[in-house]
Amino acid sequence: MKKKMIFLSAVAAVLVILLMIQFAIQPIDNQKGTQAAAAETTVSTPAFSIDGNESDVKEIKIVNAAGMVELVHAKGTSGNESKDWVLGTKPDFPVDQELLNEIAVSAISTKFSLLDEHAANVQQFGLGPAHAEVIVSLKNGRDYTIKIGKPTPDQANYYAAIENEKGIYLMSSGNAAKLLVSSNDLFDKNLPEMNLKNLKSMEVLKSAQLFLDLKAKQNITSTPAALTGGQPLPTNHLVMKYPIPDRDVYLEDFAKRAFGLNAGAFNITSNTIKVISLVEEKQSDLGRYGLSVPALELNIQDDKNNYHLMFGDASGDIMYAKFADKNYIFSISRESVHPLLTFEPIQFIDRFLALINIIDCNQISIETSSAKFDVNMNHKQLPSASGQSTQGEIQSGTINGKMIELDQLKKLYQMIIGLSFDAFIEPVEKPGDPLTTIKYTTIKGEKTVTFYQYNDNFYVVKVDDGPAQYLINEQAVHEVITACKESM
Structure with missing residues (x-):
């Protein structure tokens, strides 16, 4: 009996020791697994970067599913290189200059961390073929070709390969996204400034028929109060020529009724017309977008420029638009121009039949x-x-x-x-x-x-x-x- 008790105690001791070993090994295995998974996104050494700065670069070519983009240095006023970058082939649409500069910096200054020096199957990283290819050409004749693959599982980085360099590298998602651009990404969504305070004239047409014609007053003065002690009437900056000839227009009322602007706001483009995206760089068929006979047209003359903006068909929450002298077509928020589509001229004019000061x-x-x-x-x-x-x-x-x-x-x-x-x-x-x-x-x-x-x-x-x-x-x-x- 005593021997049996000793045997059972020994077995129990062995089991306890085995369990302790199991619990000791498990965290180590978990740690190894975590480290292996994290290896996809952890910055490691050695790292790679292009040997040069912006002034050493001649041009940058980006080829991706959206097409090819070529960046070169802009010329300054004296003919020297500017710090800004421009597209090698100038598009018809306005380009976001800040984004172009950011793209150039991403292509030149990105640091790539080595993930796997001996990877053989590049397809698993989205590199066969690559999602994008970036060629940075230096003035000394040297070229760097960077291939960008798919994002890592945690979306923090993209896989990349560098020509004449072994292995798979990682680059940050922020830098990679700038190199996967399309024409729509480059489109500058900021329209030229149109401020009602600088207005010289404005025509509004609906279906090619004149709907409103305004002119700026040459001499702007406040209308005196009708009776002694009364307050002067609002200053009239504009006068209506059509549909009601020679009627004073109150500027703030006009800004509110026609453009939905708050009191004291007069900038049309920064507060009203919200651009969504580039639709077509070179027009093929205006009728397709309802722009052959636009639903609405704004012909605006300010103290410096003339703008002729056309609005076509609506599709859901957007409306197609273009400038009359440009080829590109873009979309805008339909809601942002709702006041323009619904206002009536009588809402912001002087409606008195004869407003005469009692003193006169x-x-x-x-x-x-x-x-x-x-x-x-x-x-x-x-x-x-x-x-x-x-x-x-x-x-x-x-x-x-x-x-x-x-x-x-x-x-x-x-x-x-x-x-x-x-x-x-x-x-x-x-x-x-x-x-x-x-x-x-x-x-x-x-x-x-x-x-x-x-x-x-x-x-x-x-x-x-x-x-x-x-x-x-x-x-x-x-x-x-x-x-x-x-x-x-």
């Missing part, structure tokens, strides 16, 4: 088919630097010869000049007989507003000898007539 006005005559009202205003005369008196604040007034309280006069005046149109239409050539006229006599001359019947609810109106094309609700005019009657 001496008389308003209102005549209907059954009544006439003459509103006269007496002004304080003020001396001027030239020795002649000038017209100042209103002191008193009459309506059909009857004195009227000053506050009541100002309120009536505000109602009359506050008449503004609700819509505009194509000019009516023969509007018929006038139903009501309002004539303003000012220190600068006369202005006459004439009202004609349009339908049961609206008058069609013309100002002076202009076209009869403004619609105003009859009720607004009737309220002015009623106020005149009640003031007598």
Whole structure:
């Protein structure tokens, strides 16, 4: 019995020792496995790099699935080499200069770490054939050819091979990605700056038909307040020529309504039109993209340049676009130009039929088919630097010869000049007989507003000898007539 107990104890001791050995060996095996897996991405020695700097390089050629890209030094203003790189064959589309410089640096300065000096099966690394080939030619006649394969499993590096060098190397994914570029990657998505504050003129066409025509004002001044103590109206930088001729345009309202810009923002391209990608470098068929007769066109003239931008068909969330004088076609975010596609010119113009400062006005005559009202205003005369008196604040007034309280006069005046149109239409050539006229006599001359019947609810109106094309609700005019009657 005693011998049996000794035997069992010995067996148990052996088992414990075996288990201890097993647990001791397992971490070592795990560590070896981890090190083997990590060998794919761990920087090791020896390393390889091109023996030269940017100034030693003559040209860089990159051949990949997207085609061939050739980079050479740009010429400076004095004819010497610039620090910038350019494409050997200049494309029609604008190129991202910063990206070109980064590509050159990646091709020249990348350090390659040796992964396997004796690898025989290059296909497993995506190098048979390679995904891309980079040829760096130095001015001393030496060439370096780098072949780029597939990414490592953890995506941190790419496998690479170097001509005349043994083994498989690793290069960082960031550098490799820059050498796998396509034309679309090189496309500069920043449009030329178009700032409404520098605008000289703008035409908007829809389906080749003029929709809006704006011109910059030569002399920009704030419109004085209509009444003493009031605030000046917004400065008008633009005037509309079509569809409503000679109407002031409020710049901030225009920027907001037509381009969706926030208050104080006037740069169209940096805040509105969002470029997505290059679609076609050389146009083949404009009709394919809806650009033979564009849905929308912007013809913009600023203080330096003229831009004619065309917008074609929409496809999902994008819209095709091009500059009229360029061959390339690109896509933009459809949502970014939604305000341009939907705005109405009436949203940002001066809609007053006759906005006249009370200080300048001496008389308003209102005549209907059954009544006439003459509103006269007496002004304080003020001396001027030239020795002649000038017209100042209103002191008193009459309506059909009857004195009227000053506050009541100002309120009536505000109602009359506050008449503004609700819509505009194509000019009516023969509007018929006038139903009501309002004539303003000012220190600068006369202005006459004439009202004609349009339908049961609206008058069609013309100002002076202009076209009869403004619609105003009859009720607004009737309220002015009623106020005149009640003031007598």
